[in-house]
Amino acid sequence: MIPLEIKAVADQAPSVTTLFFDKEIGTIPGQFGMFWLPDVGQRPMSFSRSDAITVRVVGPFSQALASLEPGDVISMEGPYGNGFSLSGGRVLLIGGGFGIAPLRFLAQRCHERGARVTTMLGFRCQDDLFFEEEMSSYGDVWVATEDGSCGYEGLVSCLFEQVGYDFDQAYCCGPEPMMKAVLDHYRDRVPLQLLLERYMKCGMGLCGSCEIDGMLVCKDGPVFTPDQLGPSFGACKRDKTGRLIPLG
Ligand SMILES: Cc1cc2nc3c(=O)[nH]c(=O)nc-3n(C[C@H](O)[C@H](O)[C@H](O)COP(=O)(O)OP(=O)(O)OC[C@H]3O[C@@H](n4cnc5c(N)ncnc54)[C@H](O)[C@@H]3O)c2cc1C
Ligand code: FES
Incomplete structure (x- = not known):
């Protein structure tokens, strides 16, 4: 420790x-x-x-x-965990909720290695928004809020077409339904890495509480590429007792 x-x-x-x-x-x-x-x-x-x-x-x-x-x-x-693999000169970061936290660190590192960084942020409302200013210091930032109190009105998916696909690498972290929408939209357009959140007891591959489709999020992830993810992604998760439950 x-x-x-x-x-x-x-x-x-x-x-x-x-x-x-x-x-x-x-x-x-x-x-x-x-x-x-x-x-x-x-x-x-x-x-x-x-x-x-x-x-x-x-x-x-x-x-x-x-x-x-x-x-x-x-x-x-x-x-x-494995962490993101940094690559490409034009990178797209897509985040919502607490998912912005690791993306802030990623934006900083991508910027330091000379990449052009574009960020899409999705929140419920303006009050929930954070790190927008910091992300702006690393590149362009697009914001969507569900109630329209800041940026575009709607889910982050309402920005996909406008921001476009001229990127070498995309990174995503946030609520799993949002990440599933990102995966479905981008998987054939831009190489993608997704950071998954699962209930974790030990964090070091011992207890199995973070298992998803035969992989351990703490050891094999938490960052995955689309081809690694199976049917449980976006559909179900394990609760604190290890029982599989539908994703809320
Ligand atoms: C790889 C990984 C990285 C993480 N990084 C962060 C991080 O940078 N910052 C951070 O705040 N949390 C992060 N988390 C989540 C964190 O580990 C805890 O799950 C979270 O803080 C809730 O713990 P708790 O005891 O406060 O609430 P709990 O009693 O465990 O949960 C209370 C309620 O909130 C829900 N909930 C749990 N986590 C979240 C969440 N993140 N957003 C919305 N609802 C949630 C639960 O489903 C439950 O209904 C991460 C999780 C993982 C697996
Ligand atoms: S948290 Fe224990 S195996 Fe992943």
Whole structure:
């Protein structure tokens, strides 16, 4: 376990907080750490920078994590997982919800290696939007909100035709129904990598809780290409007891 001291905390949006650590973590975009809080539990978190994670409060663990203050210390195992494979001079990033966190780190790395970065962001409403300004510093950003309070009105899919397909590589992370729509639309148009979120107990290939169509998201992923994904993607997931349930 690596002890990490919280150096600073930044609110990005209501219920979205970035925790900055006292040191850089040797990681690549798309990898995750297993973060442990005494008496609360452990959960996987992607890195939004080499020295930070960005947390959306949805339950007890994320609430406890987002309540940490500068000077507090948290333990992490990892980094785990394969991460994104960086390639191409013209890259498209498509994200929604917490999926923007690993894409922020990816945009930074793509920009540093000289790629032209275009980002599509989908949110429910303007209040949920975060990292738009940071992503704009790496390239063009297109926004869609379901209620039309910012950018185009509708799901992120309403941007597909306008943004076009002139890209060497596309990367996607967000709610699985959104990723399924991206996969169905882009799979024959642009090479695609998708970061999957599955319930994870151990994060290191031991418990099987993150299994999808014979693969372990924590070890074989969390980044997959379309040809690796089977019928469970976009259709079902395992709950905390390991039971297969339809994707909500
Ligand atoms: C590879 C990987 C990377 C991840 N990276 C991040 C990250 O960078 N930032 C982050 O905030 N979370 C991330 N998560 C999710 C995180 O691990 C936890 O699942 C999440 O924080 C919820 O834990 P909890 O105990 O607070 O809530 P729980 O009690 O586990 O869940 C409360 C409710 O929220 C729903 N829920 C769980 N996760 C989410 C979510 N992300 N968005 C919307 N609803 C959700 C659950 O289905 C449940 O209904 C990642 C997960 C994986 C597998
Ligand atoms: S989380 Fe245990 S095997 Fe993937």
